Amino acid sequence: MTHLGRHRVAEGHAAIGAKQEALQLATLVRDCGVADIARNVAVVRLSRLEPDRQRPQQLRPHHLRLARAALEPLAHAERARLFMLPSRDIVAVWRGEAEAARRTAKAAIEHMFAGDESLPISPERLWEEYTLPGDAEAVMAIVRGPDDPPATQAEAAKLIPLDLASLAAFEQQLAHADMARFVRRLPIAALRPKGGLTLAWESRLFDIDELAGCLSPRHDLQAEPWLFRRLTRTLDRRMLALLGAHGELAQAGPLAFQLNIASLLSPEFLRFDEMLPAALRGKVTLDLMPEDVLSNPSAFLFARDFARARGYRLALSGVVAALLPILPVRRLGLDLVHLRWSEALRSADLAALQAEPGRIVLSGVESEAVLFWGAAQGISLFSGTRVSDVLRMHARIGNDAAVALPLPLPTPQPQPLPISMA
Amino acid sequence: MVDFASNSGQLTDWPGRAPRGTPDAAAVALLGELSRLLARSPESRAADQRVAIILRLSRLIPPAPRPHHRRVARALMQDTASWHGGQVFSLADGDIVLLCPPRRPEGGRVTSALTRAVGPEALPDMLRQLLRMDTPPGFDPVAVWPVATHGQALHDDIQARVAQQEGRRVMEEEYAGQTEIMDVLGSFISSAAIADLLQRQTAVLLRGGGEGRGGLLPIYQEITFSIAALEGRVSSAATASADPFLFRHLATRLDLRILDILTTAAGTGGPLDVTRADGPALHINLTVQGILTSDFARLAAVAGAQPGRATPRVAVEISLLDAVADFAAFDRARAVLAGNGFAFVLEGVSYLSLMMTRPGLFDAALVKLDWSPRLAEIPEAERAALHTALREIGLDRVALHRAETEAALRWGLACGIKRFQGRHVDAMLGAARIVGCGFAKGCTLRNCIERAGATNALGRTDCLNLALLDATVPQGAALSLAAQSETIQ
Numbered sequence A: 001m002t003h004l005g006r007h008r009v010a011e012g013h014a015a016i017g018a019k020q021e022a023l024q025l026a027t028l029v030r031d032c033g034v035a036d037i038a039r040n041v042a043v044v045r046l047s048r049l050e051p052d053r054q055r056p057q058q059l060r061p062h063h064l065r066l067a068r069a070a071l072e073p074l075a076h077a078e079r080a081r082l083f084m085l086p087s088r089d090i091v092a093v094w095r096g097e098a099e100a101a102r103r104t105a106k107a108a109i110e111h112m113f114a115g116d117e118s119l120p121i122s123p124e125r126l127w128e129e130y131t132l133p134g135d136a137e138a139v140m141a142i143v144r145g146p147d148d149p150p151a152t153q154a155e156a157a158k159l160i161p162l163d164l165a166s167l168a169a170f171e172q173q174l175a176h177a178d179m180a181r182f183v184r185r186l187p188i189a190a191l192r193p194k195g196g197l198t199l200a201w202e203s204r205l206f207d208i209d210e211l212a213g214c215l216s217p218r219h220d221l222q223a224e225p226w227l228f229r230r231l232t233r234t235l236d237r238r239m240l241a242l243l244g245a246h247g248e249l250a251q252a253g254p255l256a257f258q259l260n261i262a263s264l265l266s267p268e269f270l271r272f273d274e275m276l277p278a279a280l281r282g283k284v285t286l287d288l289m290p291e292d293v294l295s296n297p298s299a300f301l302f303a304r305d306f307a308r309a310r311g312y313r314l315a316l317s318g319v320v321a322a323l324l325p326i327l328p329v330r331r332l333g334l335d336l337v338h339l340r341w342s343e344a345l346r347s348a349d350l351a352a353l354q355a356e357p358g359r360i361v362l363s364g365v366e367s368e369a370v371l372f373w374g375a376a377q378g379i380s381l382f383s384g385t386r387v388s389d390v391l392r393m394h395a396r397i398g399n400d401a402a403v404a405l406p407l408p409l410p411t412p413q414p415q416p417l418p419i420s421m422a
Numbered sequence B: 001m002v003d004f005a006s007n008s009g010q011l012t013d014w015p016g017r018a019p020r021g022t023p024d025a026a027a028v029a030l031l032g033e034l035s036r037l038l039a040r041s042p043e044s045r046a047a048d049q050r051v052a053i054i055l056r057l058s059r060l061i062p063p064a065p066r067p068h069h070r071r072v073a074r075a076l077m078q079d080t081a082s083w084h085g086g087q088v089f090s091l092a093d094g095d096i097v098l099l100c101p102p103r104r105p106e107g108g109r110v111t112s113a114l115t116r117a118v119g120p121e122a123l124p125d126m127l128r129q130l131l132r133m134d135t136p137p138g139f140d141p142v143a144v145w146p147v148a149t150h151g152q153a154l155h156d157d158i159q160a161r162v163a164q165q166e167g168r169r170v171m172e173e174e175y176a177g178q179t180e181i182m183d184v185l186g187s188f189i190s191s192a193a194i195a196d197l198l199q200r201q202t203a204v205l206l207r208g209g210g211e212g213r214g215g216l217l218p219i220y221q222e223i224t225f226s227i228a229a230l231e232g233r234v235s236s237a238a239t240a241s242a243d244p245f246l247f248r249h250l251a252t253r254l255d256l257r258i259l260d261i262l263t264t265a266a267g268t269g270g271p272l273d274v275t276r277a278d279g280p281a282l283h284i285n286l287t288v289q290g291i292l293t294s295d296f297a298r299l300a301a302v303a304g305a306q307p308g309r310a311t312p313r314v315a316v317e318i319s320l321l322d323a324v325a326d327f328a329a330f331d332r333a334r335a336v337l338a339g340n341g342f343a344f345v346l347e348g349v350s351y352l353s354l355m356m357t358r359p360g361l362f363d364a365a366l367v368k369l370d371w372s373p374r375l376a377e378i379p380e381a382e383r384a385a386l387h388t389a390l391r392e393i394g395l396d397r398v399a400l401h402r403a404e405t406e407a408a409l410r411w412g413l414a415c416g417i418k419r420f421q422g423r424h425v426d427a428m429l430g431a432a433r434i435v436g437c438g439f440a441k442g443c444t445l446r447n448c449i450e451r452a453g454a455t456n457a458l459g460r461t462d463c464l465n466l467a468l469l470d471a472t473v474p475q476g477a478a479l480s481l482a483a484q485s486e487t488i489q
Helices: A011-035 A061-070 A072-076 A099-113 A136-144 A164-176 A208-215 A225-243 A267-275 A290-295 A297-309 A343-347 A368-376 A385-397 B025-038 B042-047 B067-084 B123-134 B147-164 B178-191 B227-234 B244-265 B294-302 B320-325 B327-339 B351-356 B373-377 B380-393 B406-415 B423-436 B445-453 B466-471
Strands: A039-044 A078-084 A090-095 A127-132 A183-191 A197-206 A255-258 A284-288 A313-319 A336-340 A360-363 B051-055 B087-090 B096-100 B142-146 B198-207 B215-225 B281-285 B314-319 B343-349 B366-370 B398-401
Touching (some): A011 A078, A011 A136, A039 A099, A061 A072, A061 A078, A090 A136, A127 A136, A164 A208, A183 A385, A225 A255, A225 B320, A267 B067, A290 A313, A290 B320, A290 B351, A297 A313, A297 B067, A297 B351, A360 A368, B051 B067, B051 B123, B051 B147, B067 B087, B067 B096, B096 B147, B123 B142, B142 B147, B178 B227, B178 B244, B198 B423, B215 B244, B215 B423, B244 B294, B244 B320, B281 B343, B320 B327, B351 B380, B373 B406, B398 B406, B423 B445, B445 B466
Parallel strands (some): A197 A255, A255 A284, A284 A313, A313 A336, A336 A360, B366 B398
Antiparallel strands (some): A183 A197, B051 B142
């Protein structure tokens, strides 16, 4: 995956590259679903030129080249990206209005194959259009291809793990990259008194897969967990710079983002804090990671008290059920904990885990059953694909519609979140 | 009001110690302001309502003040100055002085809980709260001096500092460049001969009667690489622990080396022999990743359960940081250890992490609590919580690690802890060995401690009583040491 118009995959590496790109496109489609990100998709179905893989190929290398060239007008659309799939299909994804470019590209594709009587299908059938997140399933079917297995994590394993030298180079690269295009928004929803869900705040985060695909496509950024954690500090600084840009948060609602302790005490955070609109003070949640908190408890306590004094809420991220009793949120002096859903939780009792439901955000919610489980436990904050779906439904039908879920969810007792200084 | 004293520019600036011969610009500016005050008539001086809030960062417990202490404190003081009228002076020795009205002026801008700036009346307490973990016991890091009555004293103090020109330099974080240095270290670890950098340290159980009268029972020997020696071999600029995340990454490389060395040493009968049936258990530090490698499986194969020994010879220490970073992987690693008969020890538990978490729930055979002098001085309320936390783990499952002083042992014993590891224990064992050794005439205590800590022949070459050195049980010494090891389970 690269930027549209700058696709330079060597032919010799095309097969491996195509599988990687399929994986990256699948990630993009999934993220669009999770974070309700709107994208337009155009697919040139070159795979349809090869209905029978056993027969001599009708698809020639120049077809690929020409098809790529035909999509060139879309290169100038916002956030435009191009994916070459193993099936030979080419997928263009972009944001917003690009009607003229779309028409030009479509006409070019049709013109390219017009008059070729050897084609098994009409040229019009080579062009398909979709919109995300609504057509996610159809696009995923294209990603999977007719007979290629879906791109899996095993494919990702072929990427080179980050090492110290490549980390240093990547950190340098990040300093100059346009990072805004990698920012995603993940909604966190709260239970409404009547049982539906309502947007509580948005979490801003970088799409790591997309970031890696664009800036360091040969590396698996997360293969070495400690190097990745180190990398997150650089990402923190870039996120703070983005959010602290003049006017960036002028219209923003309550939000959250992940931060290392070192970043919370950095000059970049002080600048962000200075730029934070008064209306947002008290409505920003900083998500901390357990290993970061414990890597320097003294700095954590300093940062925690400073953040509290400035009106930030603090949450612990990435906690699995087994860690809940080991990392008591109250003892850590934090406001919230993001509890990752797992099947093991289904039979668990939060009381036995000594957790306070009012301080839990249940993440990874992918079904109504999980929502019901959480609500029954007294949890009132949720995130995940199902949550995004419900919120999207709200947005389409109207916030007052009581159709968020088939049944009203039980509403837990309201427990105000502490934001005052401990 | 213009903060002319903070004319170093952005908040990120960190002046450090002014170069010799260069005046401390902020101190000079403050002196100028005070001189103007002192030059006024007594009536005018008395009418000056301002106070000087002096934040004495230079007196914090090293390694504080860190750059973030200064940066954040200065931001808070700058906000107060901006909202309530005042001036901030960042002195070269790290201290910060705020000259401002004693409280928000009548009719001034209204502040609320959600406003960034803190009023001058609340600022000292906030600073004390923020810095409490790094403040020496009984020391107040914030002084509030009324300018009208203490202007001359403040002037004299600042003047003395300018004359001295010996402020403590506080370095800005070396964020850039760390990765490159660690890359050099990592390459060295992977490729160089570093077996001679392995060292060992004996932990003991103090039994009955207290130190000197009761018994010292060696319970395990921890085998670790000397990080300081490693850094010294690579570069004087290399500080492996400067970044905890990069250090953890390096630890995964160290894992592979120690696993290889121990596997090779199996059956040789030396200090690194994991198959030895005598002596205390061996402890090795591994990361979760390291335990899940085939290298660990090879060591486990050679170190398998020994005939006639019901208890494991090897225990693996995992850091608290590693355990919480990826709990699923940790859980798998713990199962691998149990499957091979290795005990699991939780290490890297500071007293702060003990207060914030519940390490007893990791189901470790032993929890190693790092000694800190602060433990002996924590407030009563925290002490009660600490004792509760220790009891929750079980005092028989706690070892006081980094017990470098007698005070550490005394504190531990007073708490009911009986297992200790650290330099003070090394000294006790060394002294006992020298007393009981017939070849110790030319040996110093330091010689004996260093040789006992060495794992290679070169480091032990001058010792003429290797049996005693390895046994860690100085027979016939003043201390009554037991002849058999105790397992930690």
